[in-house]
Amino acid sequence: MSKGRKTRSAILSEALSAVSTEGFQGISIGMLADRLKMSKSGLFAHFGSKEELEKAVLEEAGQRFMAAVWTPAKAFPRGRPRIEAIFRNWMDWSLHTDGMPGGCVFMKLSAEVDEKPGPVRDQLSEMQARWQATLARSAQIAIEEGHFRPDLDPRQFAYEMQGILMALKYYRRLLRDEKAVERSQQAFADLLARSSVRH
Amino acid sequence: MSKGRKTRSAILSEALSAVSTEGFQGISIGMLADRLKMSKSGLFAHFGSKEELEKAVLEEAGQRFMAAVWTPAKAFPRGRPRIEAIFRNWMDWSLHTDGMPGGCVFMKLSAEVDEKPGPVRDQLSEMQARWQATLARSAQIAIEEGHFRPDLDPRQFAYEMQGILMALKYYRRLLRDEKAVERSQQAFADLLARSSVRH
DNA sequence: TGATCTTGCGAACGACCGTTCGTATATTCA
């Protein structure tokens, strides 16, 4: 790995960490340069614009998310076990603080850029749409495996799963509710139960 | 109403509108002054600091939310009818664009300030905790009225309702999913059904 | 109407923003 790539990677890690608590609007080239003990212009040169930095951060976050949530879940048997693994991994991703002290960057950024047109919004929207499609596809597989009810709407399943995870961030990060994790587990267990056959 | 209060009110309306799309970090005194065709210092004098402006915006949003969602719902019969009214009003609040083009400011701001310590975070957190308590209390009343199952956890009900509404903003604002409203209605109907007696 | 208090303005402050550019120093590879 060349020196440049190494620096770039360090910048992205620092940026990801900062973005998880401050959002894109809360970070600046100068602040990242300070934290990494390098010059503004030196850091800037790696991306050419702040917007390009933001796109790179999104890309990096996407890869980390997939590696932490989706890839290990794929190793589980198709259907319900895999979906349960996704939920566990996704929760861990949302809760673990190493490298992302503010929690899931996607939920942070979704709220920040959802009504701000531009390439950053487009990129995030597309990534998130793909993730919802992945969730729905996993539910579809669970139907085919005979785990979930044949009349279940896989996209509706994805919608409700997303809601449970979003409420987790809200209860835990904003409300500081100690029961947040428990509530999301309860909600998901319930979603699983009513989605499964022999309900 | 004195001249000052009238101006202050106009500022808060403009700020609320801007915040719903840009967040607190995306608005500035200068930008609001431009939109209202007044000077920065003139606008600034009404609040004394940006943080005070932010607190005033939160207060204003809280009053509007209560007037639009809670107050009309209180007129409905206790229990399930009132909860259904809350959901309808809350959805309308989240969808209506007049005065808040970016959608529900609370969801925007929750994500923005959830990990940013300070009086603004404290104020928002407290408001939102009260709202969750109100939801839970409404579910409790529905139990007492015999509409909801006696073994239902009212706070769990509030948690899941919050999740459904948060997913609505995400699906509609970020993903631009046309079926967003439909999905949230489906999810809530399902939540109602499994919370009610004789399920 | 006249005096008082309220409201708003313009200019300026230091700080930071993203970005540009010429230059120096490392790294890379023949």
Place this chain on the structure above:
DNA sequence: TGAATATACGAACGGTCGTTCGCAAGATCA
């Protein structure tokens, strides 16, 4: 090792930020 290239720096740019302050014009009410 030497030449070519990749990487980082420092200084500076025009702009915008929140905030301060003294002063003028406005509203308010005796």
